[in-house]
Amino acid sequence: MKNVIITGASRGIGFDLLKLFNNENYNVFALSRNISNISSFKNVNSIVTDLSSPESIGSSVEIINNKIDSVDILINNAGFLINKPFKHTTFSDFESVYKVNVFGLAELVRLIIPKLNSQSHIVNISSIGGISGTSKFPGLSAYSSSKGALNILTEMLSEEFKEINTKINTLALGAVQTEMLNEAFPGYKAPLSSKEMAKFIFDFSLNGHKFFNGKIIPVSISNP
Template identity: 50%
Template sequence: MAKNIIITGTSRGIGYQMVALLEDSGHKVLALSRDAAPISGLDISNCTCFSCDITESKDIKKVSAFVKEHWGHVDILINNSGYLVSKPFNKLKYEDFKTSYDVNVFGAVSLTQAILPFMKKDGHVVNISSMGGVRGSAKFPGLAAYSSSKGAIITLTEVLAEEYKETGPQFNVLALGSVQTEMLEEAFPGYKAPLSAKEMAKYIIDFSIKGNKFYNGKVLEVSSSTP
């Protein structure tokens, strides 16, 4: 059955690949990112894209207005936007932490609150976190702002799953290991991840469509490395 799917952070990396994989799938896609140009260039008939900064309330309202006018309901929301800064803790500034939490936590909160009224009981909210936010995983130096924000989105997901367990939708979070993306390359030049953005994008799409039949309020560690 065709789904109405919203994906954030689609200008590059995993988000961009998710949109490309959904071409001609029968599903309708709303692709959101601050820079809409890359997705616009794909010219995908089943995809609508426009510039959206999830940290700006006026842009969140644009999303609500679009859904109300064109879709009526949303089946899947994938909060994929991410901001990563890599610096030693004593070099991190307040602004680094604020931007990390604004994008990785508060932006996802704002968009989720705006979209929930349009979601049915069998809807699925998928939040994208990181292995750095998971208890017991290796915590890499330099990622204090990033990893702590990704830990926050995990806890948020668990709480929302409990809060909405009777009415839906379902909430799950994927804690991703290293993926070869532009963001990773910028933070760790020369590092080669075991998975491509396209490979991870396919996994996330499949999970988003089917995973809430099996999971709710769960943290799934999507990583081929140990720990």
């Protein structure tokens, strides 16, 4: 049985990914701050994880390490978004966003390195707004800049992981109808559903590393 780790697995794209992998009999490690709606799934190891806390990340990885010898797929799906005009976006706001979207993600990847191998694939979920030259949503200075940092981190890690031949790629998504989008932009109608995007990510996580490494791939039919 292959092993997959999914962050932000309790809702939205992460929850739909969990169900897809579970249906294919993967051994799923579902990391989320709230696991109440995912703890009953068979072959799903639900782990309470706060990606803004290095201690929480370390505890979660220790649980994973005690259960498996290798990680086949890691999908860094969790994200935190604040929608505020830049003049009202504080140091604390930036810190909160970057802790989840960059620092916590980086710490999780760093700690999981001993479980990676030449067949492993890391898929980071970013945003089209984090790519230079694309249209931007006003109010997302912290979020979009954090995704830009994630994009560069992906390129850097693809170089560092050459010694273990692990592949890492980023999917930069356009607007998807999720709870996070609804909370940030009430009433906004995205062109794609969470289930549709989850299926694309599922397929890419299984096969994308055969064709791509260190790539930032826009996945969007809208602008932004």
